[in-house]
Amino acid sequence: MRTVRDAVFDILRRYELTTIFANPGSTEVPLLAGLPDDLRFVLGLHEGSVVGMATGWAIGRAAPALALLHAAAGLGNAVNAIATARENRVPLVVLVGQQDRRHLALEPFLAGRLTGLAGDYPVRADHPVRAQDVPGAVARAYHEAATSRGPALVVVPMDDWAAPFDGETVAAPVRLLRPAAVADADLAPLVELLAGARRPAIVSGAGVGSGWAALVALAERLGCPVYQESFGGRAGFPQDHPQYGGVLPGERDELRERLAPHDVVLAVGAPVFRQYSYVPGPLVPAGTVVALVTDDPDVAHRSPADLAYLASPEAVCARLADLVPSSGRGGAWSRTHGHSPYAGGPLRPTDVLRELAGRLPHDVALIEEAPSARPDLHALVPARTSFGFLSAAMGGLGFGLPAAVGLRMAQPDRPVVAVVGDGSALYGVQALWSAAHYRVGALFVVLANGRYAVMDGLAERHGGGKAPWPAFDEVDMGALARSLGCPAVRVETYDDLTGALDEVMPSLATRETPLLLDVAVTVER
Incomplete structure (x- = not known):
């Protein structure tokens, strides 16, 4: 039966x-x-x-x-x-x-x-x-x-x-096709808006997916900077491209300042505009026109845009790159960041990220869950493919370690690195057993400072008094990893760090066992 x-x-x-x-x-x-x-x-x-x-x-x-x-x-x-x-x-x-x-x-x-x-x-x-x-x-x-x-x-x-299932009907189609083409006539208002823009900008988001080529072609056609959405779960534009302008701020006053030079802002695969702490005032300066292209109905319906398209970002960008006249503009917008080189003493997150960035292969999948180090990671470790930056857009912890395991299982020939804080790692540490048992050769770089550094910083800026939570520097991430069958190395010095990275990086794409680097870092102020 x-x-x-x-x-x-x-x-x-x-x-x-x-x-x-x-x-x-x-x-x-x-x-x-x-x-x-x-x-x-x-x-x-x-x-x-x-x-x-x-x-x-x-x-x-x-x-x-x-x-x-x-x-x-x-x-x-x-x-x-x-x-x-x-x-x-x-x-x-x-x-x-x-x-x-x-x-x-x-x-x-x-x-x-x-x-x-x-x-x-x-x-x-x-x-x-x-x-x-x-x-x-x-x-x-x-x-x-x-x-x-x-x-x-x-x-x-x-x-x-x-239960028996003889002669029953499966109430669903066998195949479901989702055509993504867009008509030129429907794009005419957006073509007109972009063609008439004096200082346009693009905001790229996770919704772009892997379809970077069309967005790159459009950005080069417009000759404009491309910003990354704030708090996005995936890079939406190559961050080593000369037109990449950095990550948008997560507060309205800083966002208005960043977008002030632009009369037209086109958000592609990103909401308009994601924020964190509430700051009063409009999202964009007066006179700035905002357009949106997304295939997410929720984003389309809630975004305060002047013109919104509910359509495939890749399909829209591909047609816009052909329909919008070339601006003749050029230039580079890559933002520079002043991070001093290692000067001795305890390791800082920036020291770890700089050494990591210099050794990562071009096709690496990098999963981030280190909230206090995220700005430095954005500055020092550019995403060069659509897998070059992946993060939990929700903000809740526990994504980094298991996501890295699952992604490496899906793409066993792609080098996979997870950069996580020790506080974040504790929310998903059980995934290390799965990595070890199923021989998943991901690298887990744990920035261990024994505290919730981002929460400590928020408490200080809030000015409401001392935070009540203690540090947890008794936690030994390396010991936890080894207890779950995952090899681990403790890193406390600069020589430890460079030696461990030099040893593991050449085999990152082919290794069949996971490795956790338990890196002791100081809290940067």
Whole structure:
């Protein structure tokens, strides 16, 4: 007899969802026991790491990934990672186990009150009415995740897997095409705006994806600077290009000052404009016209732009590069930063980042989760490909280590480096076991200062008195890594740092074992 489980396995094969990231619970055993050999199970030791690894896998493959969570406990533990996937616009299919449908009304042990547990972060959350609706729900989740670029959840009671599925209909299309072309007539208002601009600028964001060539062609046609959105999850423009102008400030007064020279600002794949601390006043100076191109409906609908396009950024930029007349402008806008070279004494984050930048291969995938060092990383480590800077756009911690593991699994020939703070690493440290067990050759550079340095700085600037949280310099990241099976090296001096980097970098693309560098750094003021 053909079962719901059989039908779902066929769906997973059809959409190449054959790698299952999971931390199993009892309600998932009927699905997983006797898993077919062509389906791969990847164990994570915490659900945040499970979804984080799936997120990295999806980024690396540019396609939806599959995660499996256990009822309320698993889904609850994974909510931060699900929120990060939504903000980073990463497509995920998330199956969530549930107790046996036949006695859910009695709220048995491990029955989950799952409706709304992940909030509004899933692009779809489905509770199939019948067991026979599960295969269609999984197929629809795949399409919803790919279309909306976010996590789609399907809750499956444990007895559904054994239910019969003979002669049933899968309520979802086999193929779903998403044409991305744009008509020249529709672009006419934007062409006119850009052609008439005296001092245009572009703001690039994570929504550009890997389609850099079209945006580069447009920027060179306009002869204008290209800024990176603030707090973005991915670089949107080559940061070694002479027209790259740096990262936009995250506060309105500084943003207005940066954009003051420009009469037209075109945001591509980025919201208008992401901020952090609230500062009163408008986002842009009076008289500056803002246009937006995004394929994210939420961004399009909330952005205070004068002209907005809900369309493929790559398709729009490609046509604009042909339709907009050449400005004849030239020049370089690369911003210089005054970071002094190593002068002896304890290592600073800037010392580590400078030495790292000088050795990174061009095609490196660099995952960042070191909030206090992020400005220095932007200044010292330019993203030269679309994988050259990846971060958690949501801002919650726990992304860096598991995302690096998943991305390297998806692209085993690409060098992968995660630069994380020790405070950040503690939120996803379980991923190191998965890296070691599955022989994932990523490099984890942990900037260990034994404190939440970014929070300390915020408390000082707030001026409300001493922060109540202590340092945690007793934590030994190297020992934690080794306890999870991941090799680790302690770095305390400049010679330690350069020696470790010189040893590991030549094998970064081919190594089959992970390595964590536990780098002791001082807090820069």
